[in-house]
Amino acid sequence: MGRKKIDIENIENTNQRMVTFSKRRSGPESKAAKLRKLRANNVVCLIVFSPAGKAYTFSNSRIGVCNMVERFLEEQTKDKNKKIRMFTEVNILRNAEAKLVLGLGVTAFGGII
Numbered sequence: 001m002g003r004k005k006i007d008i009e010n011i012e013n014t015n016q017r018m019v020t021f022s023k024r025r026s027g028p029e030s031k032a033a034k035l036r037k038l039r040a041n042n043v044v045c046l047i048v049f050s051p052a053g054k055a056y057t058f059s060n061s062r063i064g065v066c067n068m069v070e071r072f073l074e075e076q077t078k079d080k081n082k083k084i085r086m087f088t089e090v091n092i093l094r095n096a097e098a099k100l101v102l103g104l105g106v107t108a109f110g111g112i113i
Contacts, residue, residue, distance in 0.1 A: 028046060
């Protein structure tokens with residue numbers, strides 16, 4: 001008896017859904033462990049919520065899942081703040097350019113109005 005391909009679909013029966021989750025939970029964990037082995041400097045964190053709402057975590061790092069999530073959120077905040085600063089600087093430059101164009105009667109491309 002071999003393995004057969006199954007269609008991925010929502011399981012309506014709650015008990016069957018929980019059993020399926022508990023049987024297949026180790027799959028993503030093994031994939032995360034393999035991903036870690038590909039390169040020595042990869043840090044992998046996996047957070048999975050069961051159908052009952054319980055969180056299962058996997059981490060291959062000594063810093064732990066909570067610290068990794070905090071690190072991720074800090075990086076996201078830095079990127080967002082950097083984008084906001086760049087957007088603000090671009091707007092300042094556009095306003096300065098507009099003032100120059102109006103004040104000097106020169107277009108943005110150096111032509112005369």
